[in-house]
Amino acid sequence: MDVRLYLAQRISAAVMLPLVILHILIILYAVSDGLNAVEILERTRGSLFWGVFYGLFVVSAAIHAAIGVRAIAREWTPATGRTLDYGAVLFGLLLLVLGARAVSAVVL
Amino acid sequence: MSQSQQHLTVSVWRGKSEGAFQDYQVPHLENQTVLDIVTWIQRYLDPTLSYRFACRVGMCGSCAMTVNGTPRWTCRTHVSKVARDGRLKIGPLSNLPVIKDLAADMTAFFEKWQRAEARFTPTKTRLDPIEQIPPSSPARLAASAAIECINCGVCYAACDTVRWNADYLGPAALNRAWTLVNDVRDGGQDVRLRAISANGGCHNCHSHQSCQVLCPQNLNPTASIAGLKRLTAAAFIRGGLK
Structure with missing residues (x-):
């Protein structure tokens, strides 16, 4: 890992922290208020705020996890150099696609 | 003092990356360091044992070895603090190639x-x-x-x-x-x-x-x-x- 990856991982973590806290608070609110899935979707569908909120989370998680998995692969597998880089990019893209599908299902 | 308390069983790495631990019986003295133990083995039991040291007083940093699984400076490590049940296991430093026995390639x-x-x-x-x-x-x-x-x-x-x-x-x-x-x-x-x-x-x-x-x-x-x-x-x- 070099300084660019280090910073990207720290910044993405800093972005995710408030999002995760708010996400957990929302879960507590939804559960305590007895909202069902239909009622939750009524609130999120067409909402720019929730689209940006979870879109940002997905992007940050994809960056953060891809760099983390790259570091683990560097230390625990024989992979080095370009193999690591391409593997991390592919993993990040996979998370991005899966996350984007989930966000679109909630917001669109 | 019983015989078992007077002597330590010391397992010392012999060889390079391939090798084995070999047991030695070494007199257990008060105020004895791990480096004293290694030196005693080389002087009285096996002159072919290779290890590295220089100052013996914690200044030069040349005598570090793995003692009972933990890297330590052997000249300032008292046996009484690290021996378990009268046994010591001494190997070369980890994460470095072994030149011979207890001497790691730095x-x-x-x-x-x-x-x-x-x-x-x-x-x-x-x-x-x-x-x-x-x-x-x-x-x-x-x-x-x-x-x-x-x-x-x-x-x-x-x-x-x-x-x-x-x-x-x-x-x-x-x-x-x-x-x-x-x-x-x-x-x-x-x-x-x-x-x-x-x-x-x-x-x-x-x-x-x-x-x-x-x-x-x-x-x-x-x-x-x-x-x-x-x-x-x-x-x-x-x-x-x-």
């Missing part, structure tokens, strides 16, 4: 000091007046806290990241780099910051802190590396790592 360790640019780059000649460094200045205090490294390699042998990532510069080289980035007389900062920000540099440290737990000089390389992470991140943001 080449990679010191080459990484060079890779980290962990050497002083002077900016003045002997004709210039001596730079006045206030002892209480923050930079001098940071350097002083990390300066007493004796290059023993204990932190390097204890480091998980070194074991997992052969490119990683390791705690000792980075700790030395930290003392130099806090030296206002040094002129090699740009080159050094680039070296420790590259692949294998300070950002690979997971802060497991084995280095600071086991450093015989009670230094804290983890804190030094954290300082380097902050410094290099700030330099990168300012565009100073090109």
